[in-house]
Amino acid sequence: MADPGGLTERAFVRRVLIVLGLVALFLLAWQLRTLILMIFGAVVVATIFRSFADRIAQLTGCRPGIAIATSIVLILGLVLGLIALFGSHVAQQVHALRETLPAAWKIIEARLGDLGLGEQIKNFVQSIRAPGGSSFSAFGRTVLSIGSGIADVLVVLVAGIFLATQPRFYLIGAIKLVPPGKRELAGEAISESERALRLWLRGQLISMTVVGLLTGIGLWALGMPSAFTLGLLAGILEFIPFLGPVLSMVPAVLLALAVSPDLALWVLLLYFAVQQFEGYLLTPLVQQYAVDLPGVVLLFSLIAFGALFGTLGIILAAPLTVVMYVLVKRLYVIETLHTPTPIPGETKG
Structure with a gap:
């Protein structure tokens, strides 16, 4: 009929x-969005291991299996070694921060109260903590929860090791989910996404190291307490574009305000100078052989992934954007619209 x-x-x-x-x-x-993001996080971890393994294979000429095993052992050994060397020092400084920050906030509230701003600050804090607040408040609560989920991190790490040791096995399995006529295209898109992600991670590692060192040394020179931990925090949060530097600056400024307004001003100037150096000198140098993404795309992807997926979305917003940026260009702009466009990282080694 x-x-x-x-x-x-x-x-x-x-x-x-x-x-x-x-x-x-x-x-x-x-x-299952959290699980899907964790799988992507495992892919990022595996990409880091594979990148180091490829460099080890180039330098030593060893077999890929030995190179990946060496890469995993070296990276995990380096992390554990740093924890063994500086773990107790960082723990002491973190404990000091936990005790100092509440007292610093009370001092700041008292000083703002002398200026007649105490009630406004209390209302603002209550609006952030309110369970039924606005979407901006919910986003703020999500941002402030970064640092939780150690069990998830361990799962992602273990899954990343499995992916790194048998990448071809999982790649073939993923491509088989695509119709036969499009499998070659899917393989090319995945390879281009991996190459761009590797380049972005390389550039980000350089930026994180430099920003962490400059911040820690600068705070130490200013006589700030917990300078090492604050510098480490600045380096780690540099992984999150735009928002990370602001988050790393907040505890440093609060501690400085508890000491004196002059010190707080110098701390603000330090963070501003480091970010200017990173934005106008370091980033252009790194992007000569890394991936240059439009700032507006990164900004709105950070907001979108944070609103949709919460803390994990914020942490993985930048690498997610790199992969999606490549896939949109390859699968839509080039294949569907038949418009030539450069793929990030396609001519960079």
Whole structure:
């Protein structure tokens, strides 16, 4: 039986089932969004291991299996070694920060109260803490929760090791989910995404190291307490574009305000100078062989992924943007619109 438009009952039912299947798939993906982000985090970890393994293989000429095993051992050994060397020192400074920051905030509230701003500050803090606050307040609570989820980090790390040791096995499995006529294109898109992600991670590692060192040394020179931990925090949060430097600056400024307004001003100037150096000198140098993403794209992706996926979305916003930027260019702009466009990292080693 056919309708006036020529659509048979069987074809209509088939289309309805396809639509329902797509809706069910979307709902399932939404319920599993945290798991999906963790899988992507494992891919990022595996990319780091693979990058070091490739460099080790180039320098030593050893087999890929030995290179990846060496890479994993070296990276994990380096992390554990740093924890062993500086772990107790960092723990002491973190403990000092936990005890000092509440007292510093009380001093700041008292000083603002002398200026007649105490009530406004209290209202602002209550609006952030309110469970039914605005979307901006919810986003602020999400940002302030960064640092939790150690168990998730361990799962991502272990999964990343599995992916790094058998990348071809998982790659072939993923490509088999694509229709046969598009598998070659899917493989090319995945390879281009991996190359761009490697370059971005390389540049980001350089930026994080330089920013952390400059911040820690500068705070130490200013006589700030917990300068090493604050510098380490600045380096780690540099992984998050735009928001990371602001988050790393807040505890330093609060501690400085508890000492004196003059010290707080010098701390602000230090963070401003480091960010200017990073933005106008370090980043252009790094991007000569890394991936240059439009700042507006990074900014709105940070807000979007934070609102959709919470803390994990904020942490992984930049690498997610790198991969999506490549896929959109490769699969949509080039393949669908037939418009030539450069792929990030395609001519960079």
